[in-house]
Amino acid sequence: MATGRPTAATGDGDQVAAVRTGLSAATHVVGVMGFPVAHSLSPLLHNTAFDHLGVDWVSVGFPVRPGRAAAALVGARDLGVHGLSVTMPHKEDVARAVVTRTPAAERLGAVNCVADAQGVWLGDNTDGAGLLAALARGGHFVPAGRRCLVIGAGGAARAVVAALGDAGAAEVVVVNRTAGRAVAAAALAGPAGRVGTADEASGCELVVNATPAGMGDVEGGPSGWPVDPGLLGPGQVVVDLVYHPPVTPWLAAAAERGATTANGLGMLVHQAALQVERWTGHEAPVDAMWAAVTGPGGGAPGWPDGPTG
Numbered sequence: 001m002a003t004g005r006p007t008a009a010t011g012d013g014d015q016v017a018a019v020r021t022g023l024s025a026a027t028h029v030v031g032v033m034g035f036p037v038a039h040s041l042s043p044l045l046h047n048t049a050f051d052h053l054g055v056d057w058v059s060v061g062f063p064v065r066p067g068r069a070a071a072a073l074v075g076a077r078d079l080g081v082h083g084l085s086v087t088m089p090h091k092e093d094v095a096r097a098v099v100t101r102t103p104a105a106e107r108l109g110a111v112n113c114v115a116d117a118q119g120v121w122l123g124d125n126t127d128g129a130g131l132l133a134a135l136a137r138g139g140h141f142v143p144a145g146r147r148c149l150v151i152g153a154g155g156a157a158r159a160v161v162a163a164l165g166d167a168g169a170a171e172v173v174v175v176n177r178t179a180g181r182a183v184a185a186a187a188l189a190g191p192a193g194r195v196g197t198a199d200e201a202s203g204c205e206l207v208v209n210a211t212p213a214g215m216g217d218v219e220g221g222p223s224g225w226p227v228d229p230g231l232l233g234p235g236q237v238v239v240d241l242v243y244h245p246p247v248t249p250w251l252a253a254a255a256e257r258g259a260t261t262a263n264g265l266g267m268l269v270h271q272a273a274l275q276v277e278r279w280t281g282h283e284a285p286v287d288a289m290w291a292a293v294t295g296p297g298g299g300a301p302g303w304p305d306g307p308t309g
C-alpha cells in the first residue's frame, strides 16, 4: 500500500481519513454529519486544506442516525465543534433545525454546511456554488447568458438549478422523471427556469445530469440514458454529477461525440472548499484539495486543462 495520505484514487474507501499529528485540546474540530459516513471524502478534503493553510483544525466523520440531526446540532454546539458539513440524509432536517440560514439554504430548504455565527448555528448550502466554481475554474464555463439543461429534480439538481438562475443563465431547462418535482425545481431558477424535455439538450451549452441514470446498465445502475448522447457534441459542456465511477458510460458517450465532459468531483471539491472558507476565513487551497482526491499529479479528470484552468 502506498504511504502517506490515502486518496480517492487508491480506492481505499475505508482509509480516506488522513493521518494527522499535532492534535491537541486546542484543536478546532469540524466534521461531516451523515449516515452512513465512513466513506465520505469530506474529511480528506477538509484536512488537506487545513494542512496547507497551516491551521490547527481537524475534520472527522460523525455517523448521525436518521432523525437525530437536530439533537446532534445541539450536542455539537455544547461540545464546541466549530462547524459541520452535512450530507445524506440530514440536509433538510438541518435546514429546519439551524437558527439562521443563508439565502441559498433558505430557498433550497437544504443545508450542507453549518458554521458558527456569533454563538448560533448558521446553515448554508455550497453545492450549487461549488459546481459553478468548478465550471469556471476547470472548464472556463460561465453561465451568464447561456442555455442550460439540468436532468433531475432532487437535492443536487435543485442546488444546481438555483445557482444557474442566480448566475444569470438565459434559460435553465429542467427535465425529470417525476413531472411535479421538475416544476418545483425549475421555479428555483426564477424567470429563467422552465420544465422541458431531454431532446432540448442539443440546443443547450451546458447539460448537467443530476440523476444516477448516466450509469447505464453497468454497476447495477438503471437502464437508459438521461439524454440521448446523439444530441450532445462539440461546443457543449456536459457534466455528470456522479464521480464513482469517474467516467460514467453516458459521460464517455458524450465525450466520444466531442462534448467537453466532467464528472462530479469538481462539485465535491469546490463545495468543500467553500465550507473551509466559511469556517476558517481563509482562501481554500483548491489545487491541493483536487490532488487529494485524484492522486499525485492526477489533476482534474474530464476538464480540458486540469484543475487550475
Ligand code: NAP
Residues within 6 Å of the ligand: 151, 152, 153, 154, 155, 156, 157, 176, 177, 178, 181, 209, 210, 211, 212, 213, 222, 223, 241, 242, 243, 263, 264, 265, 267, 268
Ligand atoms: P435525490 O435527491 O435522491 O434525487 C435523485 C434524482 O434522480 C431525482 O430527480 C430522481 O427522479 C432521479 N432519478 C433517480 N433514479 C432515476 C432513474 N432511474 N431514471 C431517471 N431519473 C432518476 O439525489 P441527489 O442527492 O439529488 O443526487 C443525485 C445524483 O447526484 C446522484 O447520482 C449523486 O451521486 C449525485 N451527487 C453528486 C454530488 C457531488 O458533489 N458531485 C453531490 C450530491 C449528489 P424522481 O424525482 O422522478 O424520483
